[in-house]
Amino acid sequence: MASIQTEREDKFDADSELVLPSLEKVIPEDGSVETSEVQLISTYFDTEDLDLLARGITVRRRRGDTDTGWHAKVPADKARTEIRLPLGTGEDSSVPHEMESLLVGAALGKPLARVATLTSLRRAHRLLDRDGSVVAEIADDTVTVDLAGADGHGWREWEVELGPAGSESTLKRVGKALVAAGAVRSAHSSKLHRALKSDAEPAHTGALGFVAEYLDQQTQAIFAGDVYLRRGMDPIHSTRVAIRRYRSTLRVFGDVFGEDRAVQLDAELTWYASVLGEVRDRQVLRARFSESVHDMPDHLLLGPVAARIENDLLAAQIRAREAIATELDGDRYRALLAQLREYSRGLPLDEGASKTTEDDLDKMARKAEKKAAKRVAQAIDGGEVEAMHRARKAAKRARYAAELVKPIVGKKAAKTRIERFTSVQEILGEHQDAVVAAAALLELGRTAGVTPGENGFSFGLLYARELQAASDARAEIAAFDL
Numbered sequence: 001m002a003s004i005q006t007e008r009e010d011k012f013d014a015d016s017e018l019v020l021p022s023l024e025k026v027i028p029e030d031g032s033v034e035t036s037e038v039q040l041i042s043t044y045f046d047t048e049d050l051d052l053l054a055r056g057i058t059v060r061r062r063r064g065d066t067d068t069g070w071h072a073k074v075p076a077d078k079a080r081t082e083i084r085l086p087l088g089t090g091e092d093s094s095v096p097h098e099m100e101s102l103l104v105g106a107a108l109g110k111p112l113a114r115v116a117t118l119t120s121l122r123r124a125h126r127l128l129d130r131d132g133s134v135v136a137e138i139a140d141d142t143v144t145v146d147l148a149g150a151d152g153h154g155w156r157e158w159e160v161e162l163g164p165a166g167s168e169s170t171l172k173r174v175g176k177a178l179v180a181a182g183a184v185r186s187a188h189s190s191k192l193h194r195a196l197k198s199d200a201e202p203a204h205t206g207a208l209g210f211v212a213e214y215l216d217q218q219t220q221a222i223f224a225g226d227v228y229l230r231r232g233m234d235p236i237h238s239t240r241v242a243i244r245r246y247r248s249t250l251r252v253f254g255d256v257f258g259e260d261r262a263v264q265l266d267a268e269l270t271w272y273a274s275v276l277g278e279v280r281d282r283q284v285l286r287a288r289f290s291e292s293v294h295d296m297p298d299h300l301l302l303g304p305v306a307a308r309i310e311n312d313l314l315a316a317q318i319r320a321r322e323a324i325a326t327e328l329d330g331d332r333y334r335a336l337l338a339q340l341r342e343y344s345r346g347l348p349l350d351e352g353a354s355k356t357t358e359d360d361l362d363k364m365a366r367k368a369e370k371k372a373a374k375r376v377a378q379a380i381d382g383g384e385v386e387a388m389h390r391a392r393k394a395a396k397r398a399r400y401a402a403e404l405v406k407p408i409v410g411k412k413a414a415k416t417r418i419e420r421f422t423s424v425q426e427i428l429g430e431h432q433d434a435v436v437a438a439a440a441l442l443e444l445g446r447t448a449g450v451t452p453g454e455n456g457f458s459f460g461l462l463y464a465r466e467l468q469a470a471s472d473a474r475a476e477i478a479a480f481d482l
Helices: 095-103 168-180 191-196 208-229 237-251 259-295 303-327 331-345 358-382 385-404 411-450 457-477
Strands: 003-007 009-013 032-046 058-063 068-074 079-085 113-128 134-147 150-162
Touching: 009 168, 032 191, 068 095, 068 208, 079 095, 079 208, 095 208, 113 191, 134 168, 134 191, 150 168, 150 191, 208 237, 208 303, 208 331, 208 358, 208 385, 237 259, 237 358, 237 385, 259 303, 259 331, 259 411, 259 457, 303 331, 303 411, 358 385, 358 411, 358 457, 385 411, 411 457
Parallel strands: none
Antiparallel strands: 003 079, 009 150, 032 058, 032 113, 058 068, 068 079, 113 134, 134 150
8 A cells, every 4th residue: 555755855966076064053952963875776667758757756666775665756835745655566667556557647648667777875864853853864865877778877966855853944954054065956856857857948938938837837736636636635626726727827828829729728627627626615615514513502503414514515525526536537638638748848829929028928917907806896886696706716817817927027016916816816705605605505404404303494594694704705805905
């Protein structure tokens, strides 16, 4: 059975003559350092087209005195999730079936084969706190590469991995000390990228490079979500957010894309988001109603209210999760992943898109902000539920557009714009959640009302509470200074 752990590490290029600095200044008070030496042999596997590596995923069979076994590393925000299997599960030339099945989507159904073997002579320095817990491990690696049986190149690098007792400040302190000693933050995302020289020049530069990079970040999150879903984990919310960011970019910055292909991809992303949404909607409702029922006085809870809510919603959630599992192995979903992979290799641009400037992108982002403000004003004037929902979606697009142009307009300006529309999104999101919750409670109350031993009284109270929450959200957005 595979095990899972999260890791956070930074890499630094170090010339052969560099000396690792004294670690006294980065050791915790009353802490200590443990030093060891080991030889690690890592055989990496990927598709012929390096589809896993393109998504920041690596699969290796590691041998050595420590860290032995099969490892699949999958991006997860600023960290990575590592899925592990025992060494004896598979042979050198074959990825274990359990691990291969987790990666079938990211590999686009293609077979995995050996692409490189890296040997690392490692001198490891473990920083321990006063209790003996690991704060960080600094690895001084001398790496040699074997590609398809032929001797390759090599290099030296310093790698800092955060331990269970460490924090982001630990990484910063250690990184600062290594840079002061002459090291340079690595331009390579992994040892395998460097071995295969796969950190190639981006397909798009200039203004279009910002669009391509932002979309590629969302693609990476979607592919990572695929692996996590197959592992039985719950990446549904993060995957849907990545889809929304992708779709918003296609729309807000639509002038740079070839219209037909962008519209088709948008439709497929909408479809997949709706499949995931069937689970997410139930998750949100269960959490919301659990809190509401907990806050209600016991004498107002008539009948098995909590059980009715949990049983009905959980049953629907399980059915929706089963539907996701079916779609993950379907042709339509596989085609969507392949299309996202093609966009990462090069965006389908509209004629004249190459002339797009950074100012053009910012103008498109500001246009999205104006549209969001207009829709919010219209929703406030009319008060219709659907108008509020459209305003919420417009606010999300404005927020994501501000994220994309952050490298262009600067952190401070972007932060102001992002925070403003995040606030609008949250207020209108509460309105939408309350409206959806009220509709769900109405159905639950109707069922309870005709079931022996139950009645709809408590559901009516919860229903009224949601109506009030929606009213409060409308009042809050009306008073918001956009």
